[in-house]
Amino acid sequence: MIQIGIIDDKSLNRKVIRQNLQEYSEVQIVLEAANGHDFLEQLTHLKIEDQPKLVLVDLDMPGMNGIDTIAIAAIKYPAIKFLVLTIFDDDDKIFNAIKAGASGYLLKDDAPLLLIDAIHNAYHLNGAPMSPAIARKTLQLLKSANHLEHSRLDKTSPIENLLSDREQEILKLLVEGFDYKKIASLLFISPQTVRTHISRIYEKLHINSKAQAILLAHKYKRQQ
The missing domain is CATH 1.10.10.10 (Winged helix-like DNA-binding domain superfamily/Winged helix DNA-binding domain)
Known part of the structure; x- marks a missing residue:
């Protein structure tokens, strides 16, 4: 059983994610938070065994955004993996999320099956799952940097x-x-x-x- 956390400031988004994941018995949602501050506060009240093992994080949130949340939580809770789940696909957000400590980067319009596959990939295989569109952008970003370097x-x-x-x-x-x-x-x-x-x-x-x-x-x- 993979214990999952969801961080998204919109309750409707959290509901959709929860409904999509409830179809899969191998995952269990143990925490939902509206922003980074809410997430970190809730973690302080949970025993280690009750904390999420993997957290789905939106980026654009009031109070504490997703990138700052990942950067702080990845240091305080190194055992927790973080997957970005957002609508944003611009280069800066991809780069900064990965730099902050995200294990993967997914888009909210991806099919639910892709999300559950990404969770398995990150948790069981220690992989770095990305939506196909994000993977292409990341590859292009690295190619561009490599070309400029040489x-x-x-x-x-x-x-x-x-x-x-x-x-x-x-x-x-x-x-x-x-x-x-x-x-x-x-x-x-x-x-x-x-x-x-x-x-x-x-x-x-x-x-x-x-x-x-x-x-x-x-x-x-x-x-x-």
């Missing part, structure tokens, strides 16, 4: 030669996980100015997402 950012054109000091500063803060508003606050500039700098960073590095920028920065750092 072309634009080779040893003759390091990041510091391509970007201004301010752009390097902003890229460093992006890598550390700060959003536009926080970067603006730290550097005493407006969020719009941050967006302008990031647009220039994307143009100079020939990329089109924050996830690619972070991957590229990490790969260059390893080359040094």
